[in-house]
Amino acid sequence: MRNVAIPVVLFVALAFVPxxxxxxxxxFDGAINSPxxxxxxALCLVFGGLAMSYDLLFGYTGLLSFGHALYFAIGVxxxxxxxxxxxxxxxxxxxxxxVIGLVVALVLGAVSLRVGGIAFAMVTLAFAQAGAILVQKxxxxxxxxxxxxxxxxxxxxxxxxxxxxTKNLYWIALVYVACVFAIVRWAVNSSPGHVWQAIxxxxxxxxxxxxxxxxxxxxxxxxxxxxxxxxxxxxVLLLGGATPEVTSANFTLTLLVMVVIGGxxxxxxxxxxxxxxxxxxxxxxxASSSHVVSSLPSVLRTPLQQPMFVLGVLFILVVxxxxxxxxxxxxxxxxxxxxxxxxxxxx
Amino acid sequence: MSTFxxxxxTGVGLGALYFLIASGLSLIYGLMGVLNFAHGAFLTVGAxxxxxxxxxxxxxxxxxxxxxxxxxxxxxxxVFAALVEYVLIRPLYRRHIEQVLxxxxxxxxxxxxxxxxxxxxxxPVPAPAWLGETTTVLGAHIPNDRWLLIAxxxxxxxxxxAFLRRTRYGLVIRAGVENRAMVTALGIDVRRAFTxxxxxxxxxxxxxxxxxxxxxxxxDPSRGTSLLIFAFIVVVIGGLGSLRGTAAAALVVGLVQQxxxxxxxxxxxxxxxxxxxxxxxxxxxxxxxxxxx
Numbered sequence: 001m002r003n004v005a006i007p008v009v010l011f012v013a014l015a016f017v018p019x020x021x022x023x024x025x026x027x028f029d030g031a032i033n034s035p036x037x038x039x040x041x042a043l044c045l046v047f048g049g050l051a052m053s054y055d056l057l058f059g060y061t062g063l064l065s066f067g068h069a070l071y072f073a074i075g076v077x078x079x080x081x082x083x084x085x086x087x088x089x090x091x092x093x094x095x096x097x098x099v100i101g102l103v104v105a106l107v108l109g110a111v112s113l114r115v116g117g118i119a120f121a122m123v124t125l126a127f128a129q130a131g132a133i134l135v136q137k138x139x140x141x142x143x144x145x146x147x148x149x150x151x152x153x154x155x156x157x158x159x160x161x162x163x164x165x166t167k168n169l170y171w172i173a174l175v176y177v178a179c180v181f182a183i184v185r186w187a188v189n190s191s192p193g194h195v196w197q198a199i200x201x202x203x204x205x206x207x208x209x210x211x212x213x214x215x216x217x218x219x220x221x222x223x224x225x226x227x228x229x230x231x232x233x234x235x236v237l238l239l240g241g242a243t244p245e246v247t248s249a250n251f252t253l254t255l256l257v258m259v260v261i262g263g264x265x266x267x268x269x270x271x272x273x274x275x276x277x278x279x280x281x282x283x284x285x286x287a288s289s290s291h292v293v294s295s296l297p298s299v300l301r302t303p304l305q306q307p308m309f310v311l312g313v314l315f316i317l318v319v320x321x322x323x324x325x326x327x328x329x330x331x332x333x334x335x336x337x338x339x340x341x342x343x344x345x346x347x
Numbered sequence: 348m349s350t351f352x353x354x355x356x357t358g359v360g361l362g363a364l365y366f367l368i369a370s371g372l373s374l375i376y377g378l379m380g381v382l383n384f385a386h387g388a389f390l391t392v393g394a395x396x397x398x399x400x401x402x403x404x405x406x407x408x409x410x411x412x413x414x415x416x417x418x419x420x421x422x423x424x425x426v427f428a429a430l431v432e433y434v435l436i437r438p439l440y441r442r443h444i445e446q447v448l449x450x451x452x453x454x455x456x457x458x459x460x461x462x463x464x465x466x467x468x469x470x471p472v473p474a475p476a477w478l479g480e481t482t483t484v485l486g487a488h489i490p491n492d493r494w495l496l497i498a499x500x501x502x503x504x505x506x507x508x509a510f511l512r513r514t515r516y517g518l519v520i521r522a523g524v525e526n527r528a529m530v531t532a533l534g535i536d537v538r539r540a541f542t543x544x545x546x547x548x549x550x551x552x553x554x555x556x557x558x559x560x561x562x563x564x565x566x567d568p569s570r571g572t573s574l575l576i577f578a579f580i581v582v583v584i585g586g587l588g589s590l591r592g593t594a595a596a597a598l599v600v601g602l603v604q605q606x607x608x609x610x611x612x613x614x615x616x617x618x619x620x621x622x623x624x625x626x627x628x629x630x631x632x633x634x635x636x637x638x639x640x
Contacts, residue, residue, distance in 0.1 A: 313452070
């Protein structure tokens with residue numbers, strides 16, 4: 001295994017973050033090991049892992065899905081509902097979520113992969129919207145509708161509850177992102193992984209070689225969705241509740257923004273994109289109430305107070321001027337992976 | 348019986364709204380291969396332009412105020428859409444994925460901008476009293492705004508059809524949908540048609556925005572996105588690039604949604620539309636994907 005040292009060193013180093021009492025005034029509000037900062041860091045890691053799972057679909061297999069939020073939301077909501085409403089034990093709730101998440105991904109993936117390209121994008125979007133509607137409609141009062149649903153903390157293991165245990169949650173998030181990194185790395189280097197990349201390059205040719213792209217795409221879809229569901233579980237433990245934002249179509253769009261800003265088809269790029277996006281989203285919200293921004297004229301101030309506006313504009317700029325994403329700056333001239341993807345979708 | 352009539356007319360009215368959004372999407376995709384995620388933003392911009400104009404014309408009588416507001420909405424929608432095509436889409440000519448990504452970014456940024464200026468809350472939009480009254484048809488009391496929706500969609504459907512079939516620009520657009528390279532080879536600047544199609548899509552979306560203001564009697568920033576998703580469903584069911592297919596699919600989706608909401612259970616309507624989409628894909632995956640090629 002080549003280059004295995006860098007990720008191992010990085011993840012081990014990240015494991016010691018809760019022991020660091022350093023203060024980075026502009027980057028974070030409090031000291032690094034303060035619960036607030038640790039929670040933000042853990043959130044960044046969860047989204048880094050989620051972005052990598054999305055990149056498995058989009059960057060490696062060339063499947064432009066707009067419904068990835070659904071599988072994340074399944075993780076978020078099922079754990080919360082199972083623990084709080086169905087009074088299932090903590091570990092059984094996680095097992096149940098994993099099983100249901102797999103089945104849903106398998107069924108919906110099997111249906112939506114019957115079409116390709118842009119139609120696939122729209123169909124996944126529609127299924128995710130069905131999930132969002134279900135959460136809004138609040139059947140049996142399970143999902144809590146617009147207000148969301150808090151997890152009953154008395155049912156959680158003691159080590160995951162309370163502000164002093166944020167470091168445990170941080171470590172769980174770190175283990176999650178390390179697992180996603182390892183799994184994605186292993187998967188794209190396995191033989192199905194080679195087929196995925198071949199499908200991205202030229203699906204017709206894969207077919208001519210006697211392989212069925214459909215089953216390989218389904219494997220990629222189910223694996224990516226499962227990793228997203230796992231991320232949802234970590235997310236709900238981290239935030240202590242579920243909110244309907246994670247089901248929205250905009251949520252998948254933000255995943256796309258993360259992956260593209262970071263760089264498609266590169267594990268580090270997606271990870272970086274997820275982490276940076278989450279951090280920026282949080283910090284821009286905080287910065288909007290700072291003195292620098294509030295002293296600006298209102299024409300500038302009002303839009304800057306919406307992180308989504310800043311990030312949306314930044315995203316457009318990246319698409320225009322940094323076509324390979326941040327991970328490719330200075331590496332490859334020209335947007336090669338983008339061209340390949342484009343061909344994949346045009347077909 | 349009267350409930351059924353009311354549901355049918357409302358379903359057709361809703362279908363009319365979906366058609367207005369989906370027709371632009373379908374045309375833009377058919378000609379340029381761009382899946383326009385910013386279409387919901389066109390709707391939002393048009394709807395807010397109407398509301399803003401109306402709120403500035405406080406002293407004017409309701410009807411001229413309403414008409415001026417609507418006109419402002421349409422103009423702003425068209426200009427915004429044409430600008431988007433000219434500034435953001437054109438430089439990425441033939442790079443479809445990037446074009447989609449840019450429209451995604453634009454959709455997110457525009458919604459956020461509207462929220463930052465006017466907030467997240469829904470705001471009331473004044474409309475002529477006649478639109479709030481009902482007409483009795485076959486024993487059913489039908490709100491008049493439904494008729495306005497249906498009539499507008501019919502006008503747009505026939506107008507667009509006539510435009511595509513009878514005018515020179517329509518001919519260029521139809522030819523471009525079929526074979527863009529050939530049209531360019533014949534010495535026609537097909538890019539001008541791109542801007543035109545975007546402007547048409549923008550007007551239709553802004554019209555949907557204006558009418559949705561009437562239908563819901565409020566304007567809010569998230570409506571563009573939620574209607575856009577149904578428009579996507581309509582476009583997939585109807586087949587991209589086909590106006591008639593889009594119209595038929597919009598009708599079916601609107602009706603199914605209304606009936607399921609009433610006869611099954613409230614909220615099931617939206618889900619059954621998604622189910623319908625799944626069914627169509629299961630039964631005719633080849634037929635649909637063929638029309639995307």
